[in-house]
Amino acid sequence: MADIIIKNGYILTMDSYELTQGVVVIENGTITEVAESTEQDADQIIDAKGSVVMPGFVNTHTHTGMTLLRGYADDFPLDEWLKNYIWPVEDRLTDEDAYIGTKLACLEMIKSGTTSFADMFIHIDKVAQAVKDSGMRAALSYRMIEAGNEEKGKSELDTNKRFINNWKGEAEGRIITMYGPHAPYTCSEGFLSKVKKEANHDRVGIHIHVLETESELNQMKQHYGMCSINLLDRLGFLGPDVLAAHCVWLSDDDIEILRGRGVHVSHNPVSNMKLASGVAPVPGMLDRGVNVSLGTDGCASNNNLDMFEEMKTAALLHKVESLDPTVLPARQVLEMATTSGARALGIKSGVLREGYNADVIIVDMNKPHLTPVYDIHSHLVYSASGSDVSTTIVDGRILMQDYEVVCMDEQDVLDRARTAAAGLVERAKF
Numbered sequence: 001m002a003d004i005i006i007k008n009g010y011i012l013t014m015d016s017y018e019l020t021q022g023v024v025v026i027e028n029g030t031i032t033e034v035a036e037s038t039e040q041d042a043d044q045i046i047d048a049k050g051s052v053v054m055p056g057f058v059n060t061h062t063h064t065g066m067t068l069l070r071g072y073a074d075d076f077p078l079d080e081w082l083k084n085y086i087w088p089v090e091d092r093l094t095d096e097d098a099y100i101g102t103k104l105a106c107l108e109m110i111k112s113g114t115t116s117f118a119d120m121f122i123h124i125d126k127v128a129q130a131v132k133d134s135g136m137r138a139a140l141s142y143r144m145i146e147a148g149n150e151e152k153g154k155s156e157l158d159t160n161k162r163f164i165n166n167w168k169g170e171a172e173g174r175i176i177t178m179y180g181p182h183a184p185y186t187c188s189e190g191f192l193s194k195v196k197k198e199a200n201h202d203r204v205g206i207h208i209h210v211l212e213t214e215s216e217l218n219q220m221k222q223h224y225g226m227c228s229i230n231l232l233d234r235l236g237f238l239g240p241d242v243l244a245a246h247c248v249w250l251s252d253d254d255i256e257i258l259r260g261r262g263v264h265v266s267h268n269p270v271s272n273m274k275l276a277s278g279v280a281p282v283p284g285m286l287d288r289g290v291n292v293s294l295g296t297d298g299c300a301s302n303n304n305l306d307m308f309e310e311m312k313t314a315a316l317l318h319k320v321e322s323l324d325p326t327v328l329p330a331r332q333v334l335e336m337a338t339t340s341g342a343r344a345l346g347i348k349s350g351v352l353r354e355g356y357n358a359d360v361i362i363v364d365m366n367k368p369h370l371t372p373v374y375d376i377h378s379h380l381v382y383s384a385s386g387s388d389v390s391t392t393i394v395d396g397r398i399l400m401q402d403y404e405v406v407c408m409d410e411q412d413v414l415d416r417a418r419t420a421a422a423g424l425v426e427r428a429k430f
């Protein structure tokens with residue numbers, strides 16, 4: 001007897017381009033069958049009539065606790081935004097803020113079809129607790145800023161290491177742990193080398209912001225006489241264990257280095273547009289075979305966690321940038337948001353295939369803006385939005401069914417988030 005059978009839906013496995021009517025069978029957190037029909041029975045049958053059944057989205061770069069800062073400070077360049085607004089208020093964040101902020105983020109992601117994500121944040125134990133409690137899957141890293149201060153570097157590394165020891169593989173394996181050095185402009189080369197050594201020792205990955213702005217590029221050239229990619233490569237830092245967010249200001253040579261080292265890139269088009277950071281050379285990276293996935297970045301620079309919006313923005317941005325509408329077609333963008341993201345996190349998700357994690361969503365197509373259907377990829381990227389997701393399953397557990405969130409008390413999360421935000425703003429009056 002299986003746990004769940006999803007019936008009557010159109011199945012988009014992401015293994016092939018086809019959309020065929022069929023069933024998905026789930027047992028013990030794993031997909032055990034994807035077929036036209038099944039002989040099996042299950043404890044729970046989900047009727048997906050008129051819907052698309054597909055892998056959940058993988059958001060490969062976010063700062064979930066920042067949902068509490070949604071709309072807190074808009075329309076500034078990155079340097080000013082971080083130094084004058086974000087960091088001062090983050091310094092006043094409490095454990096409860098981080099917990100409820102992450103709960104709110106998980107709620108938003110579950111409701112918009114994201115089943116796993118990569119996060120870099122502070123108060124990371126509370127972030128992990130919220131992920132565990134919500135039922136989502138996540139690769140979590142503690143945000144380390146050392147700024148050339150040896151003492152600080154030691155305690156930052158200690159905190160990240162302790163987190164890894166406490167949480168690696170927790171929540172039935174739904175929690176993956178990583179090191180999170182913030183960026184090459186907030187961490188010295190000596191510190192970055194140490195992080196790499198520890199990551200190798202602990203056999204975990206590294207999540208880092210790289211070449212997000214022109215200002216970073218200039219600072220690095222001034223300080224080291226080379227760009228962040230060249231510096232990181234010289235340190236022996238780059239490899240398939242590295243998840244590099246943004247990668248906007250890359251040269252052709254940098255792309256070649258990323259490809260050669262097997263670095264995973266998280267593209268964050270909405271954040272890059274909002275902070276006016278620039279346009280990442282995504283078509284160039286994809287052409288060369290770099291694994292490029294999609295991330296929303298934190299809620300203070302997006303200002304939501306909707307992967308549908310991120311997909312559409314990615315597709316449109318690179319078309320207008322290249323003046324070529326054939327660039328980043330819908331199918332390719334969908335792959336970035338699912339299969340490529342799963343590869344970046346090293347998880348067996350992102351496709352509906354036997355033996356893979358049961359991280360599955362159901363998208364309700366019985367909507368005016370999704371009618372009629374010629375090509376499902378087109379609708380998912382250009383017409384649909386997060387609110388069209390009716391059911392979200394992570395690790396074989398239903399977190400939302402028929403638009404009803406069953407893994408947490410939605411109203412309680414909203415109320416607590418409002419209270420936390422009010423307290424935060426009060427404490428941040430300085």
Ligand SMILES: C[C@H]1O[C@@H](n2cnc3c(N)ncnc32)[C@H](O)[C@@H]1O
Nearest residue numbers: 063086120121143209212297298301
């Ligand atoms: C993980 C931490 O990184 C900072 N942060 C948030 N958004 C960005 C961004 N776009 N670029 C660099 N740093 C960022 C915040 O301080 C957050 O807490």
Ligand SMILES: [Zn+2]
Nearest residue numbers: 209245297298
């Ligand atoms: Zn970020």
